[in-house]
Amino acid sequence: MAGRLKVLVGGVQLRDGVGTVVDVVGRIATRAGLHVLANERNYASTIYGAHQFDPLLICEEPPLSHGDDQVDILVALEFDSNPDAPQQPNRDTILRHGAHLRDGGVLLYDASTGTVPTEALEARGVRVFPLPARHIALRELKREVVKNMVVVGALFRLLEFDMDQHYLRALLEERFARKAQDLVDLNLRAALRGRAVVEEVLRERGWPSVGYRLEPRSTSEPLLFLSGTDALGVGAIQAGCRFYAGYPITPASPLLEFMDRYLPAYGGRSLQGQNERESIRAALGASLAGARAMVGSSGPGISLKVEEFGLAGAAEIPIVVVDSQRAGPSTGMPTKTEQADLRMAISAGHGEIPRIVLAPSTLEECYTLIMDAFHLADKYQCPVFFLTDLTLAEVRKSVPQSLFRETVRIVREGVLTEEDLRRDGFRRFRLTESGISPRIFPGTPGAVFKMSGTEHDESGFVTTDPPRRQAMMEKRMRKMETYLREDARGPQVYGDPAGRPVLVGWGSTKPVLLEARERLRAEGLEVAVVQITHLWPFPTHLVKPVLQAASVLIVCEQNYSGQLADLIQERCLLPTRRILKYNGRVFYVSDIVRGVHQIVRQGIGEVRVAEALPVPVEAHEGE
């Protein structure tokens, strides 16, 4: 194995077990000390029947990014005909991804209902393995579900990996909790049958191997295989989050499920609200009572919460709002990725409030930055938006366990004690230099608060007196100046921007930009990469000095208009070029490399990445 292998597993959603195969392979490879990155889980928002695919990158060293859409091994799990088009068997995986299979790659497909014409692929040196996985499972082993394990066994044989079924056995034993030994045996037998089929094809065709070999590697510490949402959840709980509320929505539901599962064990509570408003209102109630609180949602749900953001800003209630962005507008494409909520996060709501907008760029940052989000919400008593996107939420990756060794000290600034109150008295919205007013939680002996989203005076009583209004508005907005002075972070800079093209990104695209940078360098074009994680209030004083040195600014984002590019133009008064993609798929390194060439060589201002429709292939059915 040349250090890096990409396997793409495709099939019919919920029927063919795409997720199971990827999960088993991903976990086992992680346990074997290999680095796995599953960055592009493609499924549909219908539950059953659509085409689903899940590419899995397996590397010896941590990969920079998921790279291109090119795959080394294509695993097609569909076995039957498409009833709506009997001439066109439901071989979506081959149809859609055959073109991305690299020359000399491998195709493994379920041949239970016959073989597929693969001459075109074979002409490109692709080695084809028909595997009647479903038949083996159904007819020989009498249990259809084990067909996934037939596939895993075949795949492992192709990779010359786990030939003694050591890893597989351990995983199965855990999965069936040692209760059902016959299930473990059945699954292992299934894997052996898959392996035997591959061996037979190899012998028949006289191939010694297919040229891949996975070797277990020893690592200095265990690797974990988890998603961006999982990392975010761990970070939130570590940062003291003890109240979470959500309403089911893709791709934020897994966060709700994570919190439901783990918060109680840490003394917290998680609430599935009856709608988006109940969720955020309850979270604001919990926050007001003194708990660190968070809500999570995606586009439509964020839109529904907007009125409460204004309340949190005006009544100065800390809240962390996670927006797992998905493709919009409206209900858009719930299971496809996009980065088009930046404008909403920085401005949603009527009137003006202090707010902070953060966007992590990797799974690791989902963990570390969410802790900052809680500290900032507490310190500035305002909403903190945490903009992840579908890609970041669903990426699964192997990371060393030590990632989670961050130590956290929970500082609750400005919370007054009984003694403070006795000495100084209490005005909930005291006008201060920093804009931050000391607070109390209800139940504190010695004082009560009056808090309101309606304009109020220092004591919290409703007022519309012009000077009081002005002073209160200025006090609140002063928090943003304090933030820019004390807590804003400048961009992450890779390479020297001076006199060079600079790729600017936010959110999940960073790894792709970094890999594009390597590739461009290999071609002799040196570029720098700038990633902005602290997006609002926009840290112009930290960003502009970096960006103005560039020869050309190329902002790469997954939306139609170039929201960050506009923001940079507006704040830094610098012209920007753009590479934009909004078809629901992630950026590939080649998209960026191609775009940079077009911009730098041809002077194009705006590159919109597009993809061709898959071309149907005529196929014959067997049996």
Next chain:
Amino acid sequence: MSVQPAARASASKVWEENAVPRHRIQWCPGCGDYGVLNALKLAFTRLELVPHEVLLIGGIGCSGQIRNYLNGNGFHGTHGGPLAYALGVKMANPDLRVVALAGDGDTFAIGVENFVHACRRDPQVTLIVMDNGVYGLTTGQRSPTGGLGQDFPEFSEEEPPPFSPLRLALAAGATFIAQSFSGDPKHAAEVYAQAMEHPGFAFVNDFSPCVTYNKFNTYDWFRERLQPVPADHDPTSLEAAWELLADFRRRGRSPLGVVYRNPRRRKAQRRVPMWPQELEGIDLEPMLRAFR
């Protein structure tokens, strides 16, 4: 804004500190909400509550302002929201005494989602609705309870007949349902006190006339229509409650007092950790184990 040391005061004066002074109250002279204010002070005094242990959550409307006219912690969020904030407060800190004070528009129109689910969820929160049949603060448009007592031989989508909050609450599974009248603050205080002692969600619909915009449901009109719940009514029986409401309806009357009261068994509620020392040095292992 400091409070006297937590003395269990008996005078309702305690409830006037840290509040907008009486001469600056912004209700029309004669507004029913004054009666609710007085009744609340009586009820709090009766229960010997200490202001700092109380959180009053106002709705958006004339009625919601009441939280500023009383001592105790006060919060005022968005229109329709009080019960959902209260839910979160109670989930985080069950030790607090939480009273939501809202209008009929706030509760039964924009906030009806939160109302229905509060009845189901049964958090230990008291809701007092100042029901005047109109949107007072926005100058008199009709609310869902508007048109009470008027004849509706025909109706239109724009002007449907009023609905009954008590029936809605009963259908949604509320465990304490009562009605009071701000023209009789003594009786109202009695009902509020019972509601606040209820170990679950307690809903009191208080008829609180809007003298400026509702010229039909006046004090006199209510005095004529409201009748006490009969002494032999069994408030713990759901059937009896439905029957009582049907009976009053047939007679064109409305009940005063506790219609239904039957606490649900609930799981013991813990207080969510809130202080630094409670949150530090946690063990991540249980979470990380799942990802090996």
